[in-house]
Amino acid sequence: MIESEVLVSEVVGRGTVLAGRYRVLSPVVSDLEGASAWQATDQILDRPVRVRILEHGAVAPALDAARRAALVTDSRLVRVLDVGTHEGYGYVVSEQLVGPSLARLVAQEPLTADQARAVVGEAASALEVARRRGVHHLALRPSVLHVSPDGRVLVGGLALDAALLGDSGGDARSTSRADAVGLVRLLYAALTGLWPADPRTPQTPGGETLPPAPIVDGAPVAPADLVPGVPNDLDTLCVVTLGPNDDGPHSPGELVRELEPWGEIRSSVSEPATPGGAVTALFPPTGAAAPGGGVPVPHEHDARDTAPVTVQRNSVRSAFQQQDPPGANRPGTPPPATPARNRSVGAAAVESDTAAATTPLPPAPTPTPRPQAQPQPQPLPPPVPPSVQRRPVSQTTSAAPAASSVPPVAREPRPQRQPEPEPQPRDDDPFDFGDVIGADNGPPSKNRFNATALVLIVVVAVVILGVVLAFRALFSSFDPASGSADEGPEPSQSAAAPPVAEPSEGAPAEEPPAPVAAPPVIASATSIDPSDADGEHEEDVAKAFDGDPGTYWYTQTYKRDDFAGFKDAVGYVINLAEKTTVSTVTLRTNSAGGNVEVRATDAANPTAGTVLASGAFGPDTVLTLNPPTETQSLVLWITQLPTASDGAFRLEVTEIELS
Template identity: 50%
Template sequence: MDGTVGRGTLLAGRYRMFQPIASDLAGATAWAGNDQILDRPVRIAILSDGHVAQALDSARRAALVTDPRLVRVLDVGEHQGISYLVTEPVTGPSLAQLVARGPMPADQARAIIGEAASALETARRRGVHHLALRPSVLHLGSDNRVLLTGLAVDGALLGKGLGDARSTTRADTVALVALLYAALTGRWPGARYEVPSADAPVVPELPAAPVVGGVAVAPTELVAGIPNDLDTLCAVTLGSHDDGPHSPAELVLELEPWGNIQAASLLAATTRPRTAPTAATPAARLATARPLSGDPAGTHPSESTVTTDRTTSPEPQDQPPIGADAAPPAVRRTSVRSIFAGQAPVTAARPGTPPPASPARTSTFGSAEAPPTAPTTPPAAPAAPADATRVLRPATGAASLPTPPTPAAGPAPTSAAPRRTSVRPAAAPAAAPAAARTATPAPRTPTPTPAPAHHPRGFDELVAARETIVTKRFDPTKLVLAIVVVAVVLGLIFAFRALTSPTSTPEPGRDVASAAATAPESAPAQAPAAEEPAAPDAAAAAPAIASAQMIDPPPGGDDNEHPEAAPLAIDGDPTTAWFTRTYKSADFAGLKPGVGFGINLAAPATVTTVTLQVNGTGGMVEVRATDPANPTAGDVLAQGPLSASTVLTLSAPTETQNLVLWFTALPQTADGSNRIELADVAVS
């Protein structure tokens, strides 16, 4: 079917196709085009394979969802056997392009995914889901606006739109978290989508996220500095269990609050050179600290799991050869408690460096260590700090990281504190052990540091310190109890007055008794008045509307002014509306004399007023009591411009069963568009 369309093809006598656009959705091709009637750019999707009928139906439902962050559906239809979908053009790079040269800041990732989740929550409340979220459908414009494409259509075309509400909502939520993962790391943890054809433009793809045990690794394993709440959110939601938020609304609560989106800085980042992974991040630990089964001792797993900009020399010069005589220390995942237990002052080590692992054997050099700034290279190398990405790689003979200094008055024992014992480089002089056993160790840091007692170093101490701060907060219990007591006292006073006040006014009792005695005499005279309450009930019964229809007669019309949305104007819900297509001017761009809206009452009734709720102002509407098949016949009973609440009073009460609202000029919506959005109609 793709062979029947190409550059210059005119669809439905209106949409001119110019050039193909990149697409990663099998069964669909995208084209840049132009609306020949309204003279505006559009995006045209040709649906050629898959669940095409279901996708077209989903597109019609997606057109009823109004949100500035969702691409607006302009037209859906078929032309000479070609199924097409027309939307507004998409501007701005996709998420895949934004992070192609490096992850984006965590605050911007939080804001962008938060806006996308808010948009999908709006669609979910209308029963519409995406079900095919991926980095190529999330775009960021230069006006700081997030834009989502493919709502309901992409998922339906792939056959994913038939699940229950709970499973489809959960699927969209997990996909949103996967987009958050991609924004934070530049890696995609989700499924890949096929390219429609070999001739289609290439859609940029993100590298796959590393997987351990069938689950993508946590973001902090790849990029340092990610906030704990975002790291936990990704790890829990993308894990093997059904945890994390189950709807976009819950995800919004997890991400709130977020700041403004800085599109200028993010768009500028797409043109700068690719950034290397942050030094001393857990990514290096991931790439080197997981031996493959069957590997010989002293070898390391392949580093292809996590891409780094490390040089490709056979072996770094600042580490001894792999497979040396001494076995490397056992590699294990470091827990939060162990990190806090061995944390050094901020001046002793660079951020991002893990605590030193306990050596597998006791050093033969006692407690003598190299100064904190000493490199791990052999003595012949220049005295410069070692590469942070190489310090994390376990190797035989590598020096452990410096630890906080402790005051010492004498020689330190060789095995009293294994954590503080370091292994000197292999080329160190052999006389060092004797000197270390007889001399007081030199200061380990060039600058003085605060006493350890002033900083809680253990995890439990930090938690205890936080609990102490929490207990000093203001306790509103006493204030609330005082307010409740005052309210109870006031209630008792009013109740006492209400119970005791009748005893001081006995006269009304006698008046009531006398009135009761004379009531039989006046009852016949008041009998006609008893029939009066029935009159308001009869007047209050407004004519019931049975059905409504869109009227767009030829030759100017094509009976296609969204007829499927006509019932939304009489459902009593002001948030739904029947709407027309958008025109270039208020006079329908000179294409037609007007459009109509037919109202069919349940039974013939006398009508005096017609009330319209319209999302816009201006234009002109006429009211006629005529058949919808001949909308301009008969006298004009009322006419006037439109406003948010328009009340049209008929020139005389008219008994009829059919009314026609004939719009001769279009109102203007809040965004400046020329179209009718009729939210509610009532007659009386």
Template identity: 40%
Template sequence: MADLQGGELVVARYRLDARAPSDLVGIEAWEATDQILDRPVRLSIITSPDAPLTLDAARRAALVSDEHVTRVIDVLHDAARSIVVTEPYVGSTLADLVEAQPLSPHAARAVIGAAATALEAARRRGVHHGALRPSAIRVHQGRVRVTGLGIDGDLVHGEARLDGDAASRADTVALVALLHYALTGDLPRVAHDVEALDPGVVGPARLQVPGAPLVPPRDVDQAVPRDLDTLCSVTLGDHDDGPVTPGQLVSELAPWDSEHVPVTGEVPVAVQPIEPPVTREVTRQSVRTLAAGGASRGAARPGTPPPAGPVRRPSTGRIPRVAPAAAAAGATSLTLKHAAAPAAPAATASTAGPTTTEQAPAAPAGVPNTTQPVTTQPAAAPAAMLSDPGPSGRGPDSPGTTTARPADDGARPQTTKSGRRLRLNPTPYVLALMLVLVVGAGVVAKNTLFSGFEPAVVEASQTPTEEAPADADPAAEPPAEEAPAEA
């Protein structure tokens, strides 16, 4: 088999990126990319003589569906290579976590409990790991993953190959040994002596010496709970005691909280200082104060000026229609007037006094002046809104009180009372016509429907009719009746 190189395409789908570390013999691991699905994968190229048996175990492991198991994606075999495609191995191994410092009892319970849950799901499928060690359990972003299921323990198939209950018991004892390692940092031999382990791999510093007794966890750390200490001492002792399946180990460790799983593998995010929100000072003024004249007369009032009232003609009282340019000029002049000084209160009909003529302010440059001088009276009461004109064509204001209005520039024809348009609503007439047609059609239909049920009236003849003989000529005339003889 030719050596593989980075960037090479395997089985026309997986591009090799870089070599991945592996502590087992008979396997060549690569980090690769799936060209079809565009996702990272791990390729385990089996080089051991028992490659067909390893591929068979990997196919059975692909049926295991658990969130704590690194899933087998594909199993490939050609004339030159045997390849197992799995999800990438991410996160920190249990060895990396314990080398920093032993885990707390809550964290150790949660990590080993999650791994036991995954192996129990595999056992129900008839799949066993067979090579549990500190590098086979990883923690990434608070999630525990068991790697190498169906691969690591099936690389070497010798006479000591376990199956069934014996393989389940071996996985359970190895999990308890990893629990002891997570609590104390001392690794028992049962979780290190793997058949396919590379002899050149350096073990942990505190590996159990062959033949030396194992120190109980509470003798190393008094903070270890008694139930965990008893579980490790009984299971790893000289007698075959303790749980025999991963499911029984789950019952021994429960309950645990997944929040106690160490959070590793996360990219630190630089925290930016939070700037205080920019606040703008808002000046508020009571509307009642403005209505009561609380603001000084002649001072500029905050906010936009009030809208101008309708402009009415002195003669007819109707609102004239002006051209757009004239309307814009009139609105500009009214706005300038409100910005310069407060509007003078309008006089009521009962107010009497001399009338004064007020010249409207000049319009801005470039805009024709379309306003006319108006006459006002001194106000004796607060300003009032202009009401709709009455029958006489004027509102309740006095005859001498008018408002600035734009002059008629002839852009639109003037309207009068006699020229008011009459609008006809045809809907009532159409509905009435349709109603008449429907009623007429109903009457005709009723007469037509019931006309055939009247009895036929036939007048009876007073004179009996003599039947003609059967052999008589139908064309022959009947004989005339003889006159009665006179007496």
């Protein structure tokens, strides 16, 4: 152990620059064996960062876990900024941890119930976000939970600490349950100032620790028996979850529902500046002495438990809720206004209206009034200048003014005329056909358009066209191109059509074609990672055969096509609905290059049996099995990573088809 520390100090120490960017400054406390922590600065972005140097142990799984943790984005999770190696040692760069840990917060006195609920509730919300991305912590303890000076909860060591401790997790249910129990242990520690360690797991040596909680009958003593004033719901939650039975929440999301609602983390804490390392409590004690002595000054948080505080918080629901759809509750566009209809038809009327609007009207004789088919009393329009006044054709016109300078004069209402004998009835149709085809009996105007003549011309043209087509169809048999009796003998029936073979009496009847076998159906799939029991992006394996080319299953991203030396290969297991003969495997990917092998085996023995097909990846990779094999599961064993569209080494499979 001493020799290893000496070797590390020779490679990484104060002033060491990692990846030509991160300058190491000073060491900080680390409670994990085989890993040291350092304060550093990012020389490119000029910001403080934290560097973890992985000295020995499960270095490759830890680096891979850090890469998976970097895919989870939440303001309450310490972000992983970079992962790499330096002279044989792995390192992980993350944002700086600010504020005291939970262990230092409760060193003097436990937190109040509402603050313990808020701190652990925010941590549970963050880990639920990570769980939905397939990443778990699995190493929760008081030293990884921090409260920043602005009242923000920070959880560090996501997935990385568990890999350094050699905990590879398990299935999705057991890992989610482990994080939920770990969060309840943090709640117990926040309420009591004692750590209810798991008796099956030895406490992690070194670092910031708390006194152990008393154990009775294999379970920690209830928090209400140790600290007065613990609410009944929190006490029951700790007793049930940390008891001998598998009760309580089974995921961080279920714990969120048990704890909510919670209020604001109302006080912030700063790192101690005194050499003794004393930590200011989350809430200063009631009646703290005023600076310089004198009468104690009541603290502003003395009545913090008298009324709940409701504030807007970033919970797990707000992290996953769907945003309001764009355009919701937008006012509709009003329909366009109905344009005024000009009853005068024809280009001549338009031209005359345009000319009247631009030039003054010359003196015109009074036209003879024309009788209407039916009186249409209408309200008089407001007076308008004579130069732009328009009159419907169907109404009786009045004499135009002699000059444009004559001011408008109010006209008397026109007397209604007696209707003609047997007038044509008019319906409520807004279009007046009488104005177009001769409802007026007055003398015709030279500017009127005669629609009857146009209709007659169209009808005559259609009749002539129909007659021509009928004659052509009738006399088409006399067309020389079609052949006639004058050109020669009529071809024989055998020449016109090939003879149909008559089946003989003794010959067997022709068998119907064999039905085409249905393609194999993929029932499920799973991924194999030799270095991690969780596989590679297990939550997305079904996207490779969901019929949607826009979704895909993908591997982790590496700097080299040989998985950067962390593993030899990655597997993808295809489970069929029933045992079927498989001839070809078609892979549609967003990657190019690499190598894949196909075997008729299962997840328990992914490299068993012979290689039935192999090849490189491409947009459409067709792997033909030699020979076609009857099986119920296939393993795609990726021995070399292809190149993705961004230049990194990663496989992205959009669709898998079998035949």
